[in-house]
Amino acid sequence: MAVLVLSYLLAFRCASQNLVPNPNFEDYTDCPTTLGQIHLAPPWMNGNEGHVDYFHSCVDPGGIVDVPDNGWGHQDPLSGQAYSGVGAGSLGLNDYREYLMAPLLSPLIVGQSYLVSFYISLAEAACPIVPFGALFTVGPPVYDSYHHLAYEPQIETNGGLLDNYIGWTLVSRCFIADGGENYITIGNFRDVYNTPFDSSCFLPAGDHGYYFVEDVSVIEMPLSESEFTMDPVTVCGPYTINPGSAENYHWNDGTTNPTLTVTESGTYSVTLSNECAFSYGEIEVTIILDAPPVILPNDTVLCPGESIEIILDPDAGIYEWNDGNSNNEYTITEEGEYIVTLTDDCDETSDTINIAFLDPPIPFTLGEDTVICEGDLISISLDPDLGEFEWQDGSNSTTYTISEGGTYALTITSQCGTEEDEIMVTVVESIVFSLGPDMIALCNGQEIEIDLDPDLGDFLWHDNSQGNTFTISEGGTVSVTISNTCFTETDSMVVEVVYPPVFTLGPDLTVCSGEFPVTIDMSDVEHAESWEWTGGSSESVILVSTPGTYGVTISNDCFAMSDEIVVTVGDVDPVVTLPPDQLLCPGQTFMLDAGGLMGTYQWSTSTGSVTDADTFLVTEPGTYYLTVTNICGSGSDSVTIYYIPPLAPPDLGNDFSLCPGETGVLYAGVENVTYLWSEGTTGTVGTADSLAITSPGTYSVQIADGCTSASDTVIVTFNANPPDIDLPASVDLCQGDTVVIDAGVTGVQYLWNDASTGSATTAPELIVTTSGIYYLQVSNACGTDADTIMIIDAGPAPTVSLGADLSLCPGDVMNVIPVSSDVQSWLWHDSSTSSSFSVSAAGVVYVEASNQCGQAGDTIQVTMLPATPPLDLGADLSICPGETVTLTITEPNVDILWHASTGSAASDTTSTNPEFSLDTSGLITATISNACGSASDSVVVSLLDAAPTLDLGADQLLCPGEAITFDPGIKDVEYMWLEVSSGVVSTGSTTAITSPGTIILTISNDCGSATDTVI
Helix, strand or coil: CHHHHHHHHHHHHHHCCECCCCCCCCCCCCCCCCCCCHHHCCCCEECCCCCCEEEECCCCCCCCCCCCEECCEECCCCCCCEEEEEECCECCCCCCCCCEEEECCCCCCCCCEEEEEEEEEECCCCECECCCEEEEECCCCCCCCCCCCCCCCCEECCCCCCCCCCCCEEEEEEEECCCCCCEEEEECCCCHHHCCECCCCCCCCCEECEEEEEEEEEEEECCEEEEEECCCEEECCCEEECCCCCCEEEECCCCCCCCEEECCCEEEEEEEEECCEEEEEEEEEEECCCCCCCCCCCCEEECCCCCEEEECCCCCCEEEECCCCCCCEEEECCCEEEEEEEECCCCEEEEEEEEEECCCCCCCCCCCCEEEECCCCEEEECCHHHCEEEECCCCCCCEEEECCCEEEEEEEEECCEEEEEEEEEEEECCCCCCCCCCEEEEECCCCEEEECCHHHCEEEECCCCCCCEEEECCCEEEEEEEECCCCEEEEEEEEEEECCCCCCCCCCEEECHHHCCEEEECCCCCCCCEEEECCCCCCCEEEECCCEEEEEEEECCCCEEEEEEEEEECCCCCCCCCCCCEEECCCCCEEEECCCCCCEEEEEECCEEEECCCEEEECCCEEEEEEEEECCEEEEEEEEEEECCCCCCCCCCCCEEECCCCCEEEECCCCCCEEEEEECCCEEEECCCEEEECCCEEEEEEEECCCCEEEEEEEEEECCCCCCCCCCCEEEEECCCCEEEECCCCCCEEEEEECCCCCEECCCEEEECCCEEEEEEEEECCEEEEEEEEEEEEECCCEEECCCCEEECCCCCEEECCEEECCCEEEECCCCCCCCEEECCCEEEEEEEEECCEEEEEEEEEEECCCCCCCCCCCCEEECCCCCEEEECCCCCCEEEEEEECCCHHHCEEECCCEEEECCCEEEEEEEEECCEEEEEEEEEEECCCCCCCCCCCCCCCCCCCCEEECCCCCCCEEEEEECCCCEEECCCCEEECCCCCEEEEEEECCEEEEEEEC
16 A cells, blocks of 8 residues: 555656746856855845855866865765755854745645655755755745844754765655745754754854755645544653654644653644645643642750640651651650651652750850950850850840940840840050141241140150150151050151241342333242232232332241332433444454443454454454444444455466557556556556557556556567467357357457358457357458367256155165256265165265266155054953953054954944944954054953852751751852851852851852852
8 A cells, every 4th residue: 555655646746847946956047156146047046145055067177166076065966067055054143044045936725735855965064953944935035134034934854963965865844835835945944042053063164054955846745634543641740742653743832843741731732744644633641740748847946845746638648757657647755857758649758857955055154344455356256056146236146246345245045045144345445646737837936835635645755755745946856655555656747947038129120111021030039938019919920010119028927028129210222333334455454443332242243253342453354243232222233344455467468469560459458447558668658548559569567556556568579470370170069058269369350250140240259159160260460360160069968856855664775766868977975876876764865967068966855754563452351241441552653443343244343543442242453554554463352251149048047967058059150158157268169057157158250249148
């Protein structure tokens, strides 16, 4: 029969349509190039903002999305060349999910059963999880960013870890449609708290549950339904229902485990499914509630002659006491341990009671009356087994500390009697007194009387005198020591003698009007505490703006002294008048005199200055300045002294020859002088500025001004030869310059001819500004001569520019290449001669460029920028909840960028301020930068556990011989137990108490502590 059913199902599958489009991802629009491209296999798409991957063998071998070897591992497809990849959970709590989603070829039919199957394979670079399933919805499911979809999938694995990475694992389930579902979504639908994973798996990728997905199908299947029954059961405790073997289970409480454990009576139902065959069954479970356990009274203490009667429920079961008695009523008259056992239908319970007999409290004593010093303590500690304690102040401790005087009484009571005692304590109080302030002022000649309470004790003063009084008559330190039975106290004060302020305002003042305001400064007067000026000012310094009488009274705690000063207005500014400018001959001197003005003299020249002299002797040319200053101001004047320079000798030129019948003219060529011409044989021949020569001879001229004279001589001969001129063949002319062509002959007529312009001139010299060929003809009575000269264009002078000033970072080297033209040679400031210069340090860079027409230079300033400083944020930090950590960067002149990563991109923060604060865990990264680079550092901020809380519960009653163990069960804290009565301190997480008293527990961690007390 099973074979027939299987054959029928297989045949039905083959005949039924797969409602999943592109089920094995073979249809694609393009080869994938990277992760997250499932859209290339339409109509598959992402079910949320996560990115499902598409793998295909059409990419380059070994690529991140290749088949079979890719970035997640190795896997051959079930068929064809492609499959998809889904991230089903991430390490940590960021709840990242990926979902594979596609529309169905047709909506599902209400009440129809469908067989859903697909294959998954764990990637080698991931870790296995447990839940993985398929969700069917009307339209795409609603999603929240990249987080898990909060849906209950119709198909979900419920076995162990899905850890098969070698082959493919089939996930196949059947479900009944609600109708209208037209989208399938595949992935993990559990949040991070409900997604079991392999905790022993540690891989570099850090992801849990990345699976390849292949061959998805949804096929309509015939529905088979049946019912089965399970026999009712009656049990005493929890019962586990096991309905038998099936592929899927669904209990009426929503769980899907193969079995269900129940603890309450009731009817429980389950649906079993195998493929599309569903079976429904239920069971009636009756849980017999346990009868209450047997409970005896608490351990009891009796007085002599007393007894206790115990009555138990006669219907609860069968009783058996440890002495063999089986009655439910039991009377105890002796000390000991009594145990009873109750047996009912489901259980057997026991309880124990301990009976002790207490004697009346024994007499005790608090000790003799006593005297103590203030601050001392008397500690009384009595045996807590004496009974219940009550002190006169109502306290009940077995120990009592006395720190004050008075009568102290204790009553000890037990259920069997009472005892009392008392003690009187007298306290010697500490000595409290004061001589007064630490420092006092004593007016010179005054006395101060100190009078202290004589009952304070015995007195000893600094001068070894005794008694409760002391007279102060001089400066110094006054101290006294007072002693009684218990204490010794000392106090002292410094006595400072106050003397009268001694000062004077000085002589009366005469000032000029321009000197107002005048400052009168009395701030350095010794022993001064206050100032009172005429007019009401109380400052130590005043400004006087008008003439008058000004008085001041300077006071301190003891004295007041006065003085006054008269301020009057004096003369006006001095007027300085020097002689007019002077013209002197060489060697002459000139005395400058200001005319006897009153004041301070200062002479100034180009070579220096002279002070405190009312006259000044001039011996060289220049401008001389005099400033005279008195109390009213200053006045100035200046005079310029010129010296006539010695005459330069006149220049009559070279000796020359005249042709017979020719006339020559001699010119002295000097202005503003007198002339005296003479001929060697005839004497004086004229006084004009020139002389006509018609005969040979020796001629001289003497020139003179008011100071010096000079002369020159020329020899004139007769010569019948024509003139001879010889010009250079060529001369270089730089652009922008001029060249002067000098004929070099005298006594002739000149005719220049400029070949480029055709111009002519008769001057003995020609000034040339352009290149070309120039022609000169000279002639006299003896004849004519001519010559030419070529002026060659030598080009422009050089130009050079180094550009703007430079700024370098430490370690930089920059090659400076000048922008230049027409340069033939280079000379740098370090005497190097290359056409460029390497700069690596601060300083001045200078270059000079040269050619035949001149030089040009330029200078730049090189400065060094500050290096990028290192950044050290310090060690990683830990903070408690509610705390904030603040980091500060103090480096000057840098740009700052903070970034805090706290586990979610939405909560990341940045800042450019010098300070940055964080109140949660995360990674703080800071980067500082300047023109020379950047530096970074990071600090991990960890969030510690919150400060612990503690509750030891209610106070406990401890029976003799019994021990109570306290175990708060709080982990990751430090323990400190204190037994107050004994002072014993322990640090374990538990403590056992065997004697009554007060127990104090303090627990602490890095974020705080908590304390509780139990008695």
